[in-house]
Amino acid sequence: MSTFYGPDFQALQSSDPQIAEVLLKELDRQRMNLQLIASENFTSPAVLATLGSTLSNKYAEGYPGKRYYGGCEEVDVAEEIGIARAKELFGAEHANLQPHSGASANVAIYQAFTKPGDTVLAMSLAEGGHLTHGSKVNFSGKWFNVVSYGVRKDNERIDYDELEALAHQHKPKMICSGATAYPSLIDFKRIRQICDAVGAIMWVDAAHFIGLVAGKAIESPVPYADAVSFTTHKVLRGPRGGMILSKAEHAAAIDKAVFPGMQGGPIMSAVAGKAVALKECATSEYQDYAKKVIENCKELAASLENEGMRAVSGGTETHLALIDIRSTGVTGKEGDERCSQSGITLNKNAIPFDPEKPSITSGIRVGTAAVTTAGMGRAEMKEIASLIARAIRDGADREKAAKIMQDVHSLTAQFPVYPR
Ligand SMILES: *Cc1c(COP(=O)(O)O)cnc(C)c1O
Numbered sequence: 001m002s003t004f005y006g007p008d009f010q011a012l013q014s015s016d017p018q019i020a021e022v023l024l025k026e027l028d029r030q031r032m033n034l035q036l037i038a039s040e041n042f043t044s045p046a047v048l049a050t051l052g053s054t055l056s057n058k059y060a061e062g063y064p065g066k067r068y069y070g071g072c073e074e075v076d077v078a079e080e081i082g083i084a085r086a087k088e089l090f091g092a093e094h095a096n097l098q099p100h101s102g103a104s105a106n107v108a109i110y111q112a113f114t115k116p117g118d119t120v121l122a123m124s125l126a127e128g129g130h131l132t133h134g135s136k137v138n139f140s141g142k143w144f145n146v147v148s149y150g151v152r153k154d155n156e157r158i159d160y161d162e163l164e165a166l167a168h169q170h171k172p173k174m175i176c177s178g179a180t181a182y183p184s185l186i187d188f189k190r191i192r193q194i195c196d197a198v199g200a201i202m203w204v205d206a207a208h209f210i211g212l213v214a215g216k217a218i219e220s221p222v223p224y225a226d227a228v229s230f231t232t233h234k235v236l237r238g239p240r241g242g243m244i245l246s247k248a249e250h251a252a253a254i255d256k257a258v259f260p261g262m263q264g265g266p267i268m269s270a271v272a273g274k275a276v277a278l279k280e281c282a283t284s285e286y287q288d289y290a291k292k293v294i295e296n297c298k299e300l301a302a303s304l305e306n307e308g309m310r311a312v313s314g315g316t317e318t319h320l321a322l323i324d325i326r327s328t329g330v331t332g333k334e335g336d337e338r339c340s341q342s343g344i345t346l347n348k349n350a351i352p353f354d355p356e357k358p359s360i361t362s363g364i365r366v367g368t369a370a371v372t373t374a375g376m377g378r379a380e381m382k383e384i385a386s387l388i389a390r391a392i393r394d395g396a397d398r399e400k401a402a403k404i405m406q407d408v409h410s411l412t413a414q415f416p417v418y419p420r
Contacts, residue, residue: 004049005054006049007049031416032343032409033408034344034371034387034411036388037347037370038234038365038366039207039233039367040369041233041234041235042370043237047280050239050272050276051273055078055268055269058074060268061259061260063079063259075272079266079271081275082095082274082278083097086278087245089278089281090245093246093247094248094251094254096108096243096244096254096255096258097275098258098271099241100266100267102207102230102231102242103242105230105244108258108261109205109244109257110143110144112256112257112261113173113226113227113253114173117144118145118172119145119171120134120146121166121170121172121200122148123179124148127151128179128180128322129148130205133176133179147166149162150162151313153352155313156314157184158187163191167194167195167197171198174200174201175194175200177191177221178205178207178208182208183313183318183321184313188204188219191224192225201226201227203228204221204224204229205230206221206229206230207234208235208320209235209319210228211235211236211281211319211369212293212294212319214236214281214286214290215286216287217287222245225246226246226247227245228245230242232274237277237369238277239273243274293368294318294368296368296377297316300381300384301315301316303382303386304321307389310323310324310326312324312352319367321365323364323365323366324351324362325363332349332350332360332361332362333359338395342387342405343404343405343409344387346388347365349361351363364388366388368381371384374412374415387411390404
């Protein structure tokens with residue numbers, strides 16, 4: 001067997017110094033700034049090696065053993081291992097590793113279970129849902145009749161009574177649960193009961209929290225749902241991509257919807273990278289990691305409350321927290337910009353019933369998946385909360401922002417990612 005042909009950075013530097021410089025600067029940015037975007041993480045060197053491999057060259061339309069191209073014997077092994085690992089890790093009856101992204105996986109879900117014009121019930125975007133859950137600028141909102149449910153005013157958690165009433169009123173083909181900016185756990189059992197009562201497909205978009213499920217830190221939607229779609233690059237810490245788990249009875253519909261329904265050839269380097277990540281997720285180290293991500297997020301939300309800001313729904317049960325920063329007199333947009341000036345990367349986010357426009361917002365969203373991978377713990381979460389508070393208050397002042405950035409860099413220097 002030949003030796004591995006791995007990523008050759010020197011070759012890139014000599015052939016394309018401009019792009020080589022982007023790669024170097026991006027690595028520095030990831031190492032030095034505080035990475036608090038709830039949907040990001042630092043994938044492992046093993047996953048990066050797989051992504052940068054010659055598997056990228058291979059066309060493999062179809063599924064293992066049933067391809068439309070020759071020469072798939074090696075990539076078949078990778079995909080079969082990945083499928084077996086996914087089924088084992090999540091206790092799922094079927095797994096499809098080919099969706100290029102979370103949004104692509106969702107296109108396949110709609111295609112497997114609905115026809116254009118059908119009614120789908122999903123969480124409102126303003127209250128945490130995703131673009132693919134019925135936004136008017138997305139295919140889901142253009143091609144489907146999407147009815148939205150939201151959260152309760154008093155506790156900012158999903159209004160299950162409203163969800164149930166809407167399900168009986170509109171008789172949706174499919175009910176979607178899962179969101180991009182929802183810090184609480186979801187009652188999958190209740191949603192299953194509602195789906196059964198109205199004969200709807202139960203689809204869970206677990207993009208954000210599936211890593212916590214993989215690490216056995218929160219309850220799994222897999223036993224309840226007809227299908228679970230997700231991204232592999234958020235808390236799960238794998239390569240950029242998507243995946244779908246389903247009951248065996250939906251296996252053929254899901255596979256057909258992914259290929260040939262909406263994609264051509266799978267990205268086999270990413271499929272193999274998903275297999276590598278799934279093996280990592282099955283370890284006790286990863287389970288410890290998933291628990292720490294939640295502990296850290298609880299600490300971060302509580303510490304931000306100590307700084308005078310309000311955690312939506314009173315805190316968090318997951319890897320992300322939504323923080324209402326109106327008490328500071330700064331909007332979400334301005335807060336995001338001030339943090340960015342100070343070396344803190346997070347995003348502005350609407351809070352439930354936000355009085356501001358979606359482009360301004362009253363809140364920020366923070367997540368602890370990446371900083372926990374870097375090795376940070378509760379003491380560092382307290383420090384991060386104080387850095388965020390300083391940035392939001394003083395980050396408009398260039399000198400003060402520069403001082404905060406110095407403090408950010410001395411914190412991240414103690415927790416190096418991708419050490420040299
Ligand atoms: C991130 C996310 C997606 C989309 O994933 P992409 O890989 O960016 O396409 C879909 N649904 C939810 C709930 C998400 O959080």
